[in-house]
Amino acid sequence: MRETISAKQFDEERALYNLTGADVNDCVFAGPADGESVLKEARDVNVNNCSFSLRYPLWHVRKFTMHGTSMDELTRAAIWYAEDGEIADSTLGGIKAVRECRNISLKGCRVDSLEFGWKSQGIHLEDTEITSEYLLFDSRDVSLKNVKMKGKYSFQYMQNLEIADSEFDTKDAFWHSKNVTVRNSVIKGEYLGWFSEGLTLINCKIIGTQPLCYCKDLKLVNCTMEEADLSFEYSDVEADICGDVISIKNPKSGVIVVDSVGDLVWDDPVMECNGKVVIRNESKVPENDMGICS
Secondary structure (H helix, E strand, O other), X not given: OOEEEEOOEEOOOOOOOOOEEEEEEOOEEOOOOOOOOOOOOOEEEEEEOOEEOOOOOEEOOEEEEEEOOEEOOOOOOOEEOOEEEEEXXXXXXXXXXXXXXXXXXEEOOEEEOOOOOEOOEEEEEEEEEEEEOOOOOOOEEEEEEEEEEEEOOOOOOOEEEEEEOOEEEOOOOOOOOEEEEEEOOEEEOOOOOOOOEEXXXXXXXXXXXXXXXXXXXXXXXXXXXXXXXXXXXXXXXXEEEEEEEEEEEOOOEXXXXXXXXXXXXXXOOOOOOOOEEEEOOOOOOOOOOOOOEO
């Protein structure tokens, strides 16, 4: 028979350790005992309309849901080594909120966690706002839809990432990432995508300096670029860009199609660079000899 725990306060160490087959409703996890790991090793639990202000509450938890719940900034390292969890309409406010987890989804959430989602697999974020300096570092098999993110060094060393209908105000995003596809999104940041492999951007707006350098198997489809100077240096790229690009420098290989470009820089490359730039609807090849087609 399923257990129900309602309208109680817990602050002791491992207060509900190894809780199994239970609904935890309208409870408060805080108090003078300042106990850690209150729901560690729980199984098949639903946490509804609760508030947390204690460290490490959901470690090694399996098959759980969390709805309408808040975790404040004191809820450090909240969800680690957990599997098969659904989190909805909740607030996660502590550093390192999710780490080394599998199959965790967040929907309709607000997250403020400097190191969110590290070394995890099967993470899904939807209709969520997140602030994080190192978002989803070294994670695998991740999807984001309608996510608004503000931070710095997002999506580094990731593999198998799908993003749609999202907005990112970031910095060194997608560094060393592999097999990433971004659709219908806005990405604002410096030094976007350096050292990535298999990065594909479709119907995206890209904003910021020196984007997409040292990339392998880079593809842009129907994208725009703003404030983008010294783009594509030493990249293997196939790109179709609408509008102007401030400058393109030393593309290693492939073809970049663009409406116009401010400067084409072919300057002292350290490797052989045979990339071509096609000026769309241009009847004359520019005088600058850098393998430009028209």
